[in-house]
Amino acid sequence: MTPGAGVGPAAGDGPGGPQRVAVGRGGRRRDQAVALGWLVLIWLLLWGDVSWGNLLGGLVVGVAVLLFFPLPPVTFGGRLRPGALLVLAATFAAELISASVRVAAVAVRPGYRPRGAIIAVPLRVRTDLNLALTAEVISLVPGTLILDVDRDQGVLYVHVLDVRGPGDLAASRDRVLTVERRVVRAIGSAAEVRQLHTPPADRRKKS
Structure with missing residues (x-):
């Protein structure tokens, strides 16, 4: 393969396989810039303070991560919807506050x-970008933590705190799928938004 050539879909991709699209040199650089932006944002959220020092530190750490731990090609094939992005940001802030109060209590x-309990949540949109963003939002909310991601099957394994019965497990799964819905509606393509109406299938690997 010549440098800069697009990377074709992997064998077996399709309705039952991971959803990935071709990535060229220009698209790869754009995606790396987007990834760097997200890494810097996460760094600032972890420190809980927006300052020039934290911003510079986030840039240095983000560049180091992208250089020494290169991420798989993730391309953006959707479109930004400002209204849905505002909903995603507002609901995330509200859940961050309410979850912090619950964990403190x-x-x-x-x-x-x-x-605690570990639950497997199959997502309806199985793109790498959706897996990454949904997992990040879930992990940033106190009381929930992503333990593992099955990239091929599109399944998130989530640790949840303070589980008192089956109803809490079902509610936790619903919260993960709600986050996925908000993410896809904010940045997903029209085809991905339509997939949200499909019930998630149990795609966990059977031993």
């Missing part, structure tokens, strides 16, 4: 030992 409750 659990932490200071005398003698209470919360039970």
Whole structure:
């Protein structure tokens, strides 16, 4: 393959396989710039303070990650919808606050030992970009953490805190799918938005 040539879809891609599209040199650079922006944003969120020092540190760390730990080609084939992006940002901020209050209440409750659980959540849109963004939003909310991502099957494995019964497990799965819906409606293509109406299938690998 000559340098700069597009990377074709992997064998077996299609309705039942991972959804990936061709990436050229220009698209690759654009995607790296987008990835760098997200890495810097996550760095600032982790520090909880927006300053020139944290911004510079995020840029240095982001460039180092992209250089020494190159990410698989992830291309943007959708379109930005400002209204849906605003909804995504507003609901994320609200959930960040409410989840922080819940986790703090659990932490200071005398003698209470919360039970955790690990759930598998198959996503409806199985692109790398959707997997990455949904996983990042879920992990940034206190009380939930992504433990593993099955990229081929499009399944997120999520640890949830303070599970008291089956209803909490179902509610946690619904929250993950709700985040996916907001992400896809904010940046997904028309075809990806239509996939949101398809019930998620259980694609976990059977031993």
